[in-house]
Amino acid sequence: MRGQNKSALVKDIVDHRGQYAAFVTVLVAMIVLVITSTLVLQFESRSAEANITTGADALWWAIVTITTVGYGDRFPVTAAGRITGVFVMLAGVGIIGALASILANILVPPAQTEEEEVEAARVDAAVHQELADIKQELAALRRSLDDR
Numbered sequence: 001m002r003g004q005n006k007s008a009l010v011k012d013i014v015d016h017r018g019q020y021a022a023f024v025t026v027l028v029a030m031i032v033l034v035i036t037s038t039l040v041l042q043f044e045s046r047s048a049e050a051n052i053t054t055g056a057d058a059l060w061w062a063i064v065t066i067t068t069v070g071y072g073d074r075f076p077v078t079a080a081g082r083i084t085g086v087f088v089m090l091a092g093v094g095i096i097g098a099l100a101s102i103l104a105n106i107l108v109p110p111a112q113t114e115e116e117e118v119e120a121a122r123v124d125a126a127v128h129q130e131l132a133d134i135k136q137e138l139a140a141l142r143r144s145l146d147d148r
Contacts, residue, residue, distance in 0.1 A: 037062040066092035
């Protein structure tokens, strides 16, 4: 990662930051799901009243919680499980916010630079001049046909 390779990597990340942001956001969501479902299963397996008793229950709880759906069919009953739940809730809001901003960034076109605006104005003026020339030629052709 010396010299050009490092600068090329940084340039690629900056140029394609939306794609990298989406990848990182989804990766963080997966990591949060795996870690928190494992933690909550460990915490809840020690409690007699727990309703999260299997890995599938823990993963289901983590997915429902991170997406902010919260069905209420599975929930932690221990203090450590509930603290884990708060972390999952906050991470879920952040992840959904990040995904929403990535989607907005994709849907909203980037602002034009001053050079692009000048070029667009120049092209626009050229198009208008070309249309004016075509109108004059068309008028001349009509007069020519009318004279016949």
